[in-house]
Amino acid sequence: MPSALPLADPAPADGLLPASAVLGADERTFGVYLHVPFCRVRCGYCDFNTYTSDEIRGVKQSDYAAQASLEIAAGAGILAESGLPRRPASTVFFGGGTPTLLPAGDLVRMLDAVRASFGIEPDAEVTTEANPDSVDAEYLAVLAAAGFTRVSFGMQSAVPHVLATLERTHDPARIPLVVGWARDAGLDVSLDLIYGTPGESLDDWRASLEHAIAQRPDHLSAYSLIVEDGTKLARQIKRGEVAEPDEDLQADMYELADRMLADAGYDWYEVSNWSRSVEHRSRHNLAYWRGGDWWGVGPGAHSHVGGVRWWNVKHPAAYADRVLAGVSPGAGRETLDAETRGVERVLLLARIREGIPVSSLHAPGRHAVAGLIADGLIDAKAALSGSVELTLTGRLLADGVVRRLLADD
Template identity: 40%
Template sequence: MTDEALHPFGPHFGFGLYVHWPYCARICPYCDFNVYAAKDRDPSLLVEAICADIRAHRNRMPEHGALDSVYLGGGTPSLLAPGDVERILKAADEAFGVKPGAEITLEANPNDVMRADLAGLRSAGVNRLSVGVQSLRDSALAFLGRDHDADGARASVAQAMRVFRSVSVDLIYARPEQQADDWQNELADVLALGMPHLSLYELTIKEGTPFGLAVGRGQITPMPDDDQADMFELTQDILGKAGLPAYEVSNHAMSPEHQSVHNLIYWQGGDWIGAGPGAHGRVTVGGHRYAYEAHRRPEVYTANVQALGSGWGDAERLEPNAIAQELLAMGLRPASGIDIARIEAVSGRPVSREKIAVFVDQGWVTFDQGVLSLTPSGRLLADALTAQLAS
């Protein structure tokens, strides 16, 4: 049995810290994240609570080594000053250590990029910027409720690339009434920016969001599933030919050095701490895997850290079947796939070779030396295939 089968999850597959900054200057109508209007809030109390929460994790996880990555997401962490980012990273380094050359990512809105002290953020420790461009069409940006225009987006990416070696751009496609030829032209415009990493997400309309309510009123008609599938395949083809192949269902990189270290921790079954209101974590302690979510409301999170020393809300020890299903669902997302022996070691039962053989015959997966991987056509069916294999 391989070492991976003996130890099928945990920090040896990567160890990261996710920091959730919940405030936004404007809340987008498609967003269902744990976010709140920034207004004129003083960030200092929440920054200190996040730092204290990170330090508290050290006591729970005494055997964990240094961090492979830190990811500041949100919300809009680019609203933070470099000094606040430096305080958070210092707390992480004091608590666990941050490996030399570790990936330190900060999500940023284009307008913030143009007015932020990027050199200060780099000096604070950030070495990768993820810019929420979302579109290079002004009409689409207006529909998505963004506060920047296409020219501002282009300028922000150029500015980011002058300061940071690794820059990622987020885009949202499969928008209502979006045409394939216009998306092809938009992708060409994006590729001309020259960034080494792209994250492309089909517009997902969630219940309870303004978009979800608009769909219920008949004001928005989501793109039909078949058209979304066509858009996905077009995207894969264009980016593959442009030298940014998919290394995961929604993520494309120019080379392995620009793949997201932090996201690979999620996909490969590593451990990560979640700090900040509503942040999720997965940690392995004493051979058991725990899932937890920090308190969602910033004021409750801060008060709990001040009173109890921790922002943790609910924590759950995961049962073997839940761990196995999560490893399978996440492990199939990257192009590298997952060793089935890991799934079987956790669940204690075999993954159906008959089902795998059918999926191979259909051209949806490859199965080589125990490693199961999705093919490009299989990526369209990732959730359905996972459900079949987990049953």
């Protein structure tokens, strides 16, 4: 999760949720996100809450699975004591950091803790992120045997000089190997790509897309490089050591990705995500965009239940101290009012293919629809059927579309 935490009220030490979080819980999906905050190398563009040392102020990576399991057990108790019905997780997602920097047995231990405390639906989607150089065939087979269903490899690029700029450590030639091992284990495969890296040409990006498509993954994500304040990359750009990403080139890259992926049989279902079928869409991420409930485990992890959002202390040492003491690791919390929830609903639903029901918009937003159709930003046929769905141009200008849908007049 991003390293910057918002300002809000302190989270209560007991973690209990207000009665408002219970309302409508039976109608909402429930998932679990497990943040593993360790990386072998910190990439220059990354602002996630990650740490590179094997031992951080007395916190050992080998202790982490036990600490996370304590939070999982406590979380199930907090939900029950707050009056929430027991809902088995329909999705579980291990993110980071690099989850697969831990031994496979540690990830299995955490998954077993989710199963014991929250429960997991029989057809649940269980995903881990992985670096291509952090797993082998045996590792992936262990995960699959334990109930993992999906692996998301951080491929990022197939071009060595682009990977070097991003400070990624794997060899592009390893991608076919890890995809093959995942397939042999029975896991679905997603590949994550980044475009717009300083020095990356359109031809470089085309080569990465070709390499990714050749692996026939079930799912692909393609994210434009965003320069986050405080990162090494931001400092390099400020000093003039590397060029700032070119937004026009990034737009060309997005259009190329959409065209090549469509030609290869992939459909977009969220601005940055494509899949081979509806069944291969990321159910966990869709739950985020649709406003579902999830419990976030680990340092800096965010959670959301029934309009209540909270986040954990960031540092692994502070996190360990709290969970070992039986105290909620929550650092801050906010209860969203109806207006804020409405705004966020538009922000999130606008990104997915199904879009936003026109009827759910306030009057100025409904009045903006005609102009957005005229500007080629939303699909006219879908709008006539009652849904605001982005066109390709609209996806490129999604933030602007949202601003017009939320305008007051």
